[in-house]
Amino acid sequence: MISLKQLHYALAVEKNLHFKKAAEACNVSQSALSTAITELEKQLGMTIFERNNKKVLVTDEGHVVLSKAKRVKLEVDELLQLASADQKPFSNTMTIGVIPTIGPYLLPKVLPEIRKIYPEFKLKIIEEQSHVLVDMVRNGDIDSAILALPFAIDGLMSFEFWQEDFYWVSHKDECSSQLQEITSEELEIEKLMLLKDGHCLKDHALAACSLQNKKQNSDFDSASLHTLIQMVAGKLGSTLVPQMALDQLIYTESELRAIHLNEPGPHRRIALIIRPNYVRTKEITLLKDIFHDELMKKCIV
Amino acid sequence: MISLKQLHYALAVEKNLHFKKAAEACNVSQSALSTAITELEKQLGMTIFERNNKKVLVTDEGHVVLSKAKRVKLEVDELLQLASADQKPFSNTMTIGVIPTIGPYLLPKVLPEIRKIYPEFKLKIIEEQSHVLVDMVRNGDIDSAILALPFAIDGLMSFEFWQEDFYWVSHKDECSSQLQEITSEELEIEKLMLLKDGHCLKDHALAACSLQNKKQNSDFDSASLHTLIQMVAGKLGSTLVPQMALDQLIYTESELRAIHLNEPGPHRRIALIIRPNYVRTKEITLLKDIFHDELMKKCIV
DNA sequence: CAATTTAATCAAATTTACCTATCGAAAAAT
DNA sequence: ATTTTTCGATAGGTAAATTTGATTAAATTG
Numbered sequence: 295m296i297s298l299k300q301l302h303y304a305l306a307v308e309k310n311l312h313f314k315k316a317a318e319a320c321n322v323s324q325s326a327l328s329t330a331i332t333e334l335e336k337q338l339g340m341t342i343f344e345r346n347n348k349k350v351l352v353t354d355e356g357h358v359v360l361s362k363a364k365r366v367k368l369e370v371d372e373l374l375q376l377a378s379a380d381q382k383p384f385s386n387t388m389t390i391g392v393i394p395t396i397g398p399y400l401l402p403k404v405l406p407e408i409r410k411i412y413p414e415f416k417l418k419i420i421e422e423q424s425h426v427l428v429d430m431v432r433n434g435d436i437d438s439a440i441l442a443l444p445f446a447i448d449g450l451m452s453f454e455f456w457q458e459d460f461y462w463v464s465h466k467d468e469c470s471s472q473l474q475e476i477t478s479e480e481l482e483i484e485k486l487m488l489l490k491d492g493h494c495l496k497d498h499a500l501a502a503c504s505l506q507n508k509k510q511n512s513d514f515d516s517a518s519l520h521t522l523i524q525m526v527a528g529k530l531g532s533t534l535v536p537q538m539a540l541d542q543l544i545y546t547e548s549e550l551r552a553i554h555l556n557e558p559g560p561h562r563r564i565a566l567i568i569r570p571n572y573v574r575t576k577e578i579t580l581l582k583d584i585f586h587d588e589l590m591k592k593c594i595v
Numbered sequence: 596m597i598s599l600k601q602l603h604y605a606l607a608v609e610k611n612l613h614f615k616k617a618a619e620a621c622n623v624s625q626s627a628l629s630t631a632i633t634e635l636e637k638q639l640g641m642t643i644f645e646r647n648n649k650k651v652l653v654t655d656e657g658h659v660v661l662s663k664a665k666r667v668k669l670e671v672d673e674l675l676q677l678a679s680a681d682q683k684p685f686s687n688t689m690t691i692g693v694i695p696t697i698g699p700y701l702l703p704k705v706l707p708e709i710r711k712i713y714p715e716f717k718l719k720i721i722e723e724q725s726h727v728l729v730d731m732v733r734n735g736d737i738d739s740a741i742l743a744l745p746f747a748i749d750g751l752m753s754f755e756f757w758q759e760d761f762y763w764v765s766h767k768d769e770c771s772s773q774l775q776e777i778t779s780e781e782l783e784i785e786k787l788m789l790l791k792d793g794h795c796l797k798d799h800a801l802a803a804c805s806l807q808n809k810k811q812n813s814d815f816d817s818a819s820l821h822t823l824i825q826m827v828a829g830k831l832g833s834t835l836v837p838q839m840a841l842d843q844l845i846y847t848e849s850e851l852r853a854i855h856l857n858e859p860g861p862h863r864r865i866a867l868i869i870r871p872n873y874v875r876t877k878e879i880t881l882l883k884d885i886f887h888d889e890l891m892k893k894c895i896v
Numbered sequence: 897c898a899a900t901t902t903a904a905t906c907a908a909a910t911t912t913a914c915c916t917a918t919c920g921a922a923a924a925a926t
Numbered sequence: 927a928t929t930t931t932t933c934g935a936t937a938g939g940t941a942a943a944t945t946t947g948a949t950t951a952a953a954t955t956g
Contacts, residue, residue, distance in 0.1 A: 296674075296675070298599055299913095313934060322914070325916085325936075330913090338678035347921055365670050378639070448753075449750065570870075570871065614902075627946075630945090647903085647952080650902095
């Protein structure tokens with residue numbers, strides 16, 4: 295029967311591509327690690343590491359086995375966590391990823407409440423684009439991620455806690471002041487400025503307008519909503535902003551107007567995603583409820 | 596560091612609820628197993644088994660940890676499989692579940708081809724309803740399942756290989772012979788006979804007609820499509836049949852007519868589902884392609 | 897109350913794991 | 927061309943762990 299130790303050692307070798315360094319990283323002698331690897335390879339009936347005395351490299355089959363070994367290790371780690379973090383929720387650190395078009399608008403609304411209810415809870419936030427976060431959740435690098443759906447999250451589970459529409463934001467001087475709603479047909483697409491490719495907000499905004507990525511003003515593809523808003527304030531064009539960002543972006547700029555985009559919605563749905571079999575699901579659903587409640591309280595319409 | 600052996604022993608105790616029997620099942624002495632369990636509990640800092648000298652029972656936290664241990668074991672088994680079954684696809688037995696409204700119509704069309712291409716391949720088929728199969732895939736009891744979508748498969752991955760519409764099947768005497776198409780509005784819903792609850796075919800058929808489960812003739816909720824067809828032949832009413840079943844059901848009964856149901860479709864999508872991280876994905880996609888090709892060849896329209 | 901069953905415990909034997917030291921090959925330095 | 931360094935494999939000795947078999951204590955059964 296193979297052992298976890300063997301897998302642990304093998305993963306260390308993969309990381310260092312060096313038996314001595316791997317051994318040090320594992321706090322064992324090089325010889326102990328060396329025999330463990332040899333024994334593992336014998337038991338599996340295959341070669342994981344191609345090694346002459348100067349180079350170590352991973353075989354093709356080795357890569358496959360090692361990636362499975364990572365998964366085993368992940369599951370074991372979760373088992374240990376299960377046993378220790380035992381019962382008491384929010385006693386261990388949790389790392390959650392969030393995309394740039396949600397983080398700055400959602401987190402200020404919800405983090406104070408979380409700190410209030412669970413003062414012991416250590417929450418670490420990272421910010422990346424959706425596809426990066428999805429990979430990280432799959433790998434177990436992070437506990438969960440907050441994304442806007444629709445997005446391809448095959449094999450993951452989602453807990454939706456909010457859905458919202460887009461608002462068309464323009465300069466007061468450049469739109470008739472009576473308008474209460476606007477449809478995509480009434481938008482001057484050529485003047486529309488959106489985030490640069492890779493941000494799901496752009497895809498969702500275009501989808502809400504039933505547009506493919508073709509016509510809007512791509513000279514100004516921007517890196518952040520804040521920049522976009524500054525450009526709108528500078529009368530360079532207009533943009534679309536999700537509801538949860540309105541308060542921060544618009545109401546600090548009295549020159550701007552936000553008008554509801556009247557297209558069938560919701561235009562994006564916000565969800566926490568986790569791996570299936572993830573062990574801290576209970577905490578995630580508690581978070582989900584807090585997120586939902588705080589958004590209901592603090593989002594302007 | 597905990598070991599796989601400990602987890603293995605613990606799972607044996609869970610299964611037998613008896614240290615001696617568990618020890619025999621593991622081919623070790625009772626004392627060896629006993630100390631291993633004690634050590635595991637010490638390392639995890641919790642009690643897994645509540646045991647006085649006459650009874651063994653699993654604690655609440657124990658259940659949680661043991662279910663995680665099962666998952667670890669599953670992943671390790673897959674790792675071993677990866678190493679051995681290595682390289683040569685279709686050399687190991689594979690178990691696939693299929694629902695009753697697909698199996699009898701799909702398998703005769705595809706199994707001969709599979710036997711021809713991969714004569715060594717041992718494929719075991721089980722037949723259950725969708726929700727059972729989904730659970731079995733999640734648990735790793737079976738390698739994959741063939742289902743009709745839409746169906747709730749959160750956390751699983753799907754490979755769709757076919758989509759099809761329903762056909763309205765009635766007795767020749769009971770419908771005008773010129774009809775080429777029929778819409779749900781033209782259907783006499785009260786005479787419509789469907790499978791009994793629990794079969795996703797019923798849900799898909801009703802969804803195709805934009806109906807909730809309310810009006811159709813539920814006196815005849817049947818257990819199989821073959822029975823339904825016999826009842827249609829007996830002039831007890833009409834029914835809806837998926838395309839892939841037409842050849843077997845209808846063209847052996849010359850008294851019947853099948854007419855395409857003209858509602859926006861496809862009315863159901865057929866897919867292979869697997870757990871994410873499942874190791875034999877390559878074989879599944881090969882199967883998927885065979886399924887698709889054979890259906891294209893052999894399905895009548 | 898004796899007989900039986902069961903899990904824990906103990907001591908002894910066995911197996912395994914690990915460390916140090918060494919080797920031999922290959923690469924780098926001189 | 928020679929020496930030195932680097933690297934992974936290997937051997938031998940020792941410590942640690944595991945396993946076994948016997949024993950114990952508690953609970954159940956007849």
